Amino acid sequence: MEACNCIEPQWPADELLMKYQYISDFFIALAYFSIPLELIYFVKKSAVFPYRWVLVQFGAFIVLCGATHLINLWTFTMHSRTVAVVMTTAKIMTAVVSCATALMLVHIIPDLLSVKTRELFLKNKAAALDREMGLIRTQEETGRHVRMLTHEIRSTLDRHTILKTTLVELGRTLSLEECALWMPTRTGLELQLSYTLHHQNPVGFTVPINLPMINQVFSTNRAVKISPSSPVARLRPSGKYMPGEVVAVRVPLLHLSNFQINAWPELSTKRYALMVLMLPSDSARQWHVHELELVEVVADQVAVALSHAAILEESMRARDLLMQQNVALDLARREAETAVRARNDFLAVMNHEMRTPMHAIIALSSLLQETELTPEQRLMVETILKSSNLLAALINDVLDLSKLEDGSLQLDMGPFNLHALLTEALNLIKPIACVKKLSITLSLSSDLPEYAIGDEKRLMQVLLNVVGNAVKFSKEGSISISAFVAKSEYLRDPQAPDFFPVPSDNHFYLRVQVKDTGLGINPQDIPKLFTKFAQNQPLATKNSSGSGLGLAICKRFVNLMEGQIWIESEGLGKGTTAIFIVKLGFPGHSNDSRLPFVPRVPGNHILTNFSGLKVVVMDDNSVGLMVTKGLLMHLGCDVLAVGSADECVRVVTPEHKVVFLDTSMPGSDTYKVAVRLHEKFSKRLDRPFIVALTGNTDRMVKENCSRVGMDGVVLKPISVDKMRSVLSELIEHGFLVE
């Protein structure tokens, strides 16, 4: 046996020590074995643990250490070689594992540490976010305050309430110490303290508007921090330690005129008020950005609210004004109506009352004139008659003019023969002209329509007046009347440069010029001619009658006819030219499709012998045909009688002067014949007159006849006389009277 190097422990000597070592080793092993168990248990529990592999290693290390210590227990006493071997193996393994673990930890511990740092970082971040949350919540609350504020401000349209509410609410929201509003004075050169939060009635502090600080605030729409010592901020008695920060913002004052349709108001007037806000002194509060924004928003809202209030005030005032004006106008109108009615009543009565005695005087004087009188008596009676005629004329003129003046006169429009009117006027004046040895001529232009639509009677009146004046004021020489259609170049009355006659399809302008070689008129007197009652003559002629109203009345009539009248003269002794232009309608353009008719022109004589007049008669009724043929033959015509439409169209030649068509033919044959005849004879001169014979002259028939271009309609039964006058009219005038 080899010498064993084991030292045999001496139990009794270090027994206590051994015992303690034994126990310690035991506990160490126990602990060492339990630690991995705990680790496993807790790791299993936790979901997040990225270092499993490390754990395994660590676990192994611990287990082995534990094993080592455990095995150590057996080495205190005598132990066999197996134990030693096991012990050695365990120690070796432990050594390996622990070295590996040590190496591993070098990698791991920095990571673990960084985890820790990250954790710290996240915690800080969370704290910061919390703070921000707090801030946002504050902002949101301020936003809510703004909305509420705006609502308060906008819920009233009264200026003072708006401003007061603004200050109060701002003060409350931002917990301000003082809040003040400075408004520009009327002159615009100063700012006056108008409203404050805590003073009820601020005494009028004023501050000149041109301070640099104020300009600075006015130049931007942001809230500007100003120094608490500036004049606008010195509102509270100082004496506190540290006045709070002060902010000023401009409030634009908009006017009604700033608002244009579709455009945002421009701040061109640059009238601002100044709002000053002071934080409580002695607090460490500072103006936060969001608070400044709040202030700016409020300032804008206030501006808008104020302008709305102003607009509303304005419109209400305007409405009241309008209502007043309406009432006044209504009253005026009613008064005017009453006046007119009173005047008309008066006129009506006076008309009658004045004319009755006049008539009596004139009638009786004329009767007296017829009786036997001495020359003196005759002279007297003549004078009486002349004077009363004058007076009667005067009364008529005055009454007429008054009716004209108030615009109640209306024209009597109707168709008339223009040529005939002019001729008749000429004929009426001719006798007088002849007596005065004046030659009088009438010339009608070729493009002057024969018929026109207008007020015949009044046109005649104007014409007679003008021509009458010409005759009246000419002692010798000639008078020429010319009538033509006015073209635009012609117009110009120098006194009415705005008058542009524009002819159209429905109407034309008639221009009549009456030129005389009489006394002439001083050009300076011309404007006075048309004024009422102004007579022109210092040298009155013998027969100057008339009240001077004639031309005024003419002017009125001419104006009613949408025309102009004026007089030109080169001077005294150089004659006068009177010119008037009136608007007349073209006949046949109205809806009334009556066939044009001829008024009673004096001197209308009926031809009695139509011998040789070639005519055609068409009727499908043989009896009727025979009768009509006999009738026409009795009057001397050369009659061709046909019984059908085709035959009729075939036999008509330019030699035939009249074609009579009986309309009782079936269908519209008669009308077709008329159309075909028009086609056959396109030239007016070749075509015979086409006359319809009908038993029924209602409107339809007449319209149809005129539509197909017939020249007349005659009602059956026809007497000899009737046929005679029909033929006569056709030959003379080319048209038929109904």
Add this chain to the structure above:
Amino acid sequence: MEVNQMQRSFLEYTAALFREGFLDSQFSQLHQLQDESNPEFVVEVVSLFFEDSERLINDLSSALDQPNVDFKKIDAHVHQLKGSSSSIGAQRVKDSCISFRNSCEAQNTEGCLKCLQQVKQEYLLIKNKLEALFQLEKRIVAAGGSINMVEWIN
């Protein structure tokens, strides 16, 4: 018979015709158209009227006998008859034509037949009377008298 007496009875007869409405003023107009150039005008016209009317009345009878009555054609015929009768002044015939036309418009066959009867009757009446008148006239002229046609009592 004496010419004067004949003339007197002629005038009375004519006056009676006017009075009773058989003739109207158109008949007098016809007489005005009769002159030297046209001496037989009235007789010619009246004869033409008789021919025309008889033809028309026959046409009307046959038209109304048809199973399917053609009211338009009937209306056309009546219109013709009305025209002719008014041209010579046969007033009662004209009036009966007017009521005939109304029945036509109403498309009333019964009414039309009745009206046709009426028209026929009136026509025959006027025909007889006018023929009598002309006979009288011929005899007056043959006896050497003349008829003063200008004034009729209407």
